Amino acid sequence: MGGMPPAKPASAAPFTPLDFQLVLLRRMADHNADLVEDARHTLGVSVAGMREANRRWQAMRHAPRSRGAVARYRSILGDPESVTPRRIGDLTCDALLWPVPLWPDLRFEVLVAPGGVAWNEWLVRAPGAPAPELRSLADLTPWSCTVDEAARAFAPARPLEGSAPTRWGLAFTAPDGPQDPDGPQGVRRDCAAEFTYGLLQRVAVTGRRP
Template identity: 70%
Template structure:
């Protein structure tokens, strides 16, 4: 018999498939049923999802971690689209990648003007896709819209601090099914609507 190597096997590359699981792991806190359906679509187990998240956190927190912009490029490849977005008076570059699980969305990384610091990282509507028609509270279902879409549909929307780095909140008023305007708090994970709390 051949002698077995005493070294540990090299870790497999972290792929777009694995990155889906990182996004889903955070969303499972609010919408376990939707995440379970997505897991079955991807053909992965809960253990696979936990392992992908563990590896991602290790990459992010490693003392030798590469800059966030480089990390996204290494995992997701060359951006499908590069856009210029204005943030106040500044022009920033936005990198967009497709994710097969959400074909109408793109994962966007917004870079600071220095080109290496990441200012924001979340899901946005694909440039060529028509967004949802958001008119009432009934239209605001989990995974139906992005932060930007909700803010545009129900101005003025006030941003709220999220409970974790990948979470955002918006407070705004929107009509219910009877036309009564209600104050609501919308919670988003990785930029995608997760749940609505009516005040």
């Protein structure tokens, strides 16, 4: 008989860059549900669609014959926008960058060690994009900066263990609010910041310094 061919089940459809952005958002929803909701509407996807994208992502990662992380990202995101050699301590690796339309000023970075093993995967500022001005605790709003930017702005910062594989923590001290360079120094706060896929999600004040 004629007619339209049967539709592919959702699990058989290609996993797209849109689906990958939904995975990033799903991991951020625990801390910033309102921001995630706005972003989901921007992408035109339902709550069920976001859940399904995350389910399929987990199934791909944990499949018995799952491909390596770099091959998986290439199959979903295409060829990287750039591949740049980078030296970190004694290790020479390649930094692969992909655009993320939801955050035009950011890139998804995968650091690949010799042998093709991906050992770090997170969001970074796009080359040439202006970095945020981080001077005080008041500037540390959700999604305002990346791990590296916060660490540089409030050095010396100390890494903290994240609460999940896609989360990073950072401990540092920051002024409480905007400072007058010609006036007295204000209160400084000990802070613990949490990042998901390298993007700031929340900051907790853990102490006060004179």
